[in-house]
Amino acid sequence: MSFKPDRMNSRERMKALFEGRALDRVPLYPFILGFCARNVGYPIQTIYDDPAKSFEAQQRTLDQFGFDWGPMYGYASYGTWEFGGEIKMPTGGFEQAPMHTAFPVQSEEDVERLRLPDVKTAGSLPLAAEFSRLQKNAATPVTVVLGGHFTIAGNLCSAEKLCRWMLKKPELAHRILRLATDHIVEVVASWAETFGAERVFPQL
Numbered sequence: 001m002s003f004k005p006d007r008m009n010s011r012e013r014m015k016a017l018f019e020g021r022a023l024d025r026v027p028l029y030p031f032i033l034g035f036c037a038r039n040v041g042y043p044i045q046t047i048y049d050d051p052a053k054s055f056e057a058q059q060r061t062l063d064q065f066g067f068d069w070g071p072m073y074g075y076a077s078y079g080t081w082e083f084g085g086e087i088k089m090p091t092g093g094f095e096q097a098p099m100h101t102a103f104p105v106q107s108e109e110d111v112e113r114l115r116l117p118d119v120k121t122a123g124s125l126p127l128a129a130e131f132s133r134l135q136k137n138a139a140t141p142v143t144v145v146l147g148g149h150f151t152i153a154g155n156l157c158s159a160e161k162l163c164r165w166m167l168k169k170p171e172l173a174h175r176i177l178r179l180a181t182d183h184i185v186e187v188v189a190s191w192a193e194t195f196g197a198e199r200v201f202p203q204l
Helices: 010-019 033-040 051-065 108-113 125-137 149-157 159-168 170-195
Strands: 086-088 099-102 142-145 200-203
Touching: 033 051, 051 125, 108 170, 125 142, 125 170, 142 170, 149 159, 149 170, 159 170, 170 200
Parallel strands: 142 200
Antiparallel strands: 086 099
């Protein structure tokens, strides 16, 4: 069995996809950030705390394997650090991404104290902005990876607590979800203003 040779390069393939035209094959865009670091000999933590090395590791790996999208910055625990909680960068051999160590919302009282963070300075956002500048300079897609509002809400108080409050105290869940949604809008608006709305691909 042999594979048909590509008739498009990655840029042509993704452009055709977004324009609704026929493709030569299904685009390939795996979510393998930790692998990219290991593939070029960097610690996995580099993907999340060093934008320049993160971009380099991803671009080299994407070029090596022929993936169809560009480097990106993001992780599943987004929201914890940005709203004032604590995270731990991956250090061990089995850790692949930042993880929460202390949620910003620990009690019902914390919900009322919770405020929208500054999108220029909060948590990982300065690192993400630096990464997006590298994306723009390299003419790759400028992405901002946030997760959906339920994902962020579950990273503010824990998914278990959010689910319990949705049933028992919906007003608390509503406030957290409202803040998560407003935060997404603010971040995407900031990216659009900084990098140009026509260049930015929000990934939720």
